[in-house]
Amino acid sequence: MFSCLKSISLFLVSLVITGGGVSAESISTHIPKSSHPIAQSFNGWVTSIWQRHPKRRPNASRSISSVCAISPGILDTLFVWNDKPLFLWHNSGTGEKTQLIVREKESQKIVLMQPVNIADKKFLYNGTQPLEPGKTYQWQLGSTEQKEFKTMSASEHGKIQADLQALEQKLKANKANQEEIAQRKALYFLNYQVKDTIDQKQTFNPWSDALEAL
Helix, strand or coil, X not given: CXXXXXXXXXXXXXXXXXXXXXXXXXXXXXXXXXXXXXXXXXXXXXXXXXXXXXXXXXXXXXXXXXXXXXXXCCHHHCEECCCCCEEEEEECCCCCEEEEEEEECCCCXXXXXXXXXXXHXXXXXXXXXXXXXXXXXXXXXXXXXXXXXXXCCHHHHHHHHHHHHHHHHHHHHCCCCHHHHHHHHHHHHHHCCEECCXXXXXXXXXXXXXXXXX
């Protein structure tokens, strides 16, 4: 589990600071500090992952799979706003073909079965029907462990959509380019907190939507 989390943190931080003067090699020994606001937010999240998941004993069981699911559904990415989410995974092995399967948890109905190349490390949902608000879904690659995620309620989805539209209009009025708009939308998601529908004291961050915005 620890090695998988380390791979995930490497992937995330290197993704958001690409071009920011920090090399992926430097991340392998520590989580780098960066002045980039998106990288800073991800650094905080990655640090919290390491604190919650201490290194396991040498004789602890390890997964034989070289694939680590990243998003959605791992830790704080439980909730997603986009009804056509971006699926991300890390692969430390060789590229191969497999099936990406998305199911509606309660009915176990398959809503997407898509052949993907493991080496691509990402796939944007392209089902004929968008995911429904307020539902719990499961996704997996081949025979790997299923990851669970929830779509936001219709009311919360609408609120965020209105916020993003207002943000984009304001930025366009200030002559912001598409890259700047994408970064600001990502920061919006990084700072947004979703309350758990069961435990109102527990909150989650829609990191999956932040990554998709980027």
